[in-house]
Amino acid sequence: DAAYLETEDGRGLYRASVDFRCSGEWGAEVTARIPNREDRTARVLFPVAVDTTTPSIGEPVPSIETSTADTPSGIAAISTDTDPDPDFYRVSEADALAKGDPFVLVFATPAFCQTAACGPTLDTVKNAATGFKDALTFIHVEPYILELRDGQLQPVLDQSGGLQTVEAVETWALPAEPFIFVVGGDGRLAAKFAGLVSEDELREAFQSVAGG
Structure with missing residues (x-):
């Protein structure tokens, strides 16, 4: 079964877990059945790789210093979230890893997202985090280099006018954003x-490392 997830542009997508028996070029056929209307079918091709650029499940994760803040003005200087959760900015990824604390690392930029999914994804993580904050550390990272100009965070563009990614994106080898990683106390x-x-998918993942 596929769950419908809405994006911030008023559209959405269906998400389902699928096991692929081999790598290579795969395709999907999707049929939409709408009451009192003709069925509509679409097909799409996509590659399935053997390896991912990001760490694989069960692998040790890399350590990287991420930005932290403990005041509203400090958070506003490192996050484009219009309703930030202060708990998401208290601890650096490197510190959580060094302490052996299980943590959730969220790469998302509500203001400069290239996929229209960052805002909803970050909100979903914040909602799912309720009830897990005593057991897990939550960390939000803006994936692009930003600077505070005229009281607002703005991207620092490269010579061609493109967005530049922060070091953490390179360290974790993100192919896109948003991205969420759930890390156990064993690193x-x-x-x-x-x-x-x-939220249900996230809570299940959170519980797997929260213990108890």
């Missing part, structure tokens, strides 16, 4: 999600 990756995700 190994327990789960990861690209793009939109449901």
Whole structure:
């Protein structure tokens, strides 16, 4: 079964877990059945790779210093979230890893997202985090280099006018954003999600590393 997840542009997508028996070029056929209307069918091709650029499930994750803040003005200088959760900015990824704390790392930029999924994804993580904050550390990272100009965060563009990624994006080898990583107290990756995700999926992943 596929779950419908809405994006911030008023559209959405269906998400389902699928096991592929081999790598290579795969395709999907999707049929939409709407009451009192003709069925509509679409096909799409996509590659399935053997390896991912990001850490694989069960692998040790890399350590990287991420930005932290403990005041509203400090958070506003490192996050484009219009309703930030202060708990998502208290601890650096490197510190959580060094302490052996299980943590959730969220790469998302509500203001400059290239996929229209960052805002909804970050909100979903914040909602799912309720009830897990005593057991897990939550960390939000803006994937692009930003600077505060005229009271607002703005991207630092390269010579061709493109967005530049922060060091953490390179370290974790992100192919796109948003991306969520769930890491256990042993420093190994327990789960990861690209793009939109449901709260139930996240809670299940959080519980797998929270213990108890």
